[in-house]
Amino acid sequence: MLIVIIVTFMILSWAVSSRLKNKFRKYSQVQLGSDLSGKEIAELMLRDNGIYDVSVTSVGGQLTDHYNPANKTVNLSQDVYNGRSAAAAAVAAHECGHAVQHATAYSMLEFRSAMVPIQNVSARIMNIIFFAMIFGTFFVQGLFTMDTALLIIIGCYSVFTLFAFVTLPVEYDASKRALAWISDRNIVNTEEHAMAKDALNAAASTYLVAALGALATLLYYVMIFLGNRD
Secondary structure, three states: OHHHHHHHHHHHHHHHHHHHHHHHHHHOOOEOOOOOOHHHHHHHHHHHOOOOOOEEEEEOOOOOOEEEOOOOEEEEEHHHHHOOEHHHHHHHHHHHHHHHHHHOOOHHHHHHHHHHHHHHHHHHHHHHHHHHHHHOHHHHHHHOOHHHHHHHHHHHHHHHHHHHHHHHHHHHHHHHHHHHHHHHOOOOOHHHHHHHHHHHHHHHHHHHHHHHHHHHHHHHHHHHHHHHHO
């Protein structure tokens, strides 16, 4: 059953990721009427929101764009940083949306950030549990019962699932801020705005699939635990 869940969501993840790449490739060919680069759009959005302590940098890779709250940088992939397309505008503004969230103490972003160390600890615990169960079953049984192991796994996956679902409003809100700003600032026209929205919706679907995958895995272990108690 677990293999079915993993394979199903691997296929879904591949499908939504391919869809995102195709849309980004398609909309990257649409030259912006405003002829602004992703870097210029990002810097303008930051200034418009009164943010002067966040820098915009270029990073390698494709679709590696992200906002880093630790060093206050909006990191744009080269295609977005230098691009003057509907896709570049959407991604650059979206990442700045996260910077605006940070600057305004957006509650869901703060909650997500607070969960990061808990998620990291949970991931390490999961690795230890699975390694021990695969390569040292006798050792695990000497320390705790299978029910205890399942409870630990359920606890860890509860953290993963909560983190994944908290990520959703953070991402959707950043896109909402981005789309509103590029429209109000006349960065895009009506047609370009529709393309930007479509690209950001495709990106959001990757987070939705990840959240549903985490939830499905959590429910799987809960059912095993409940089954063992019967």
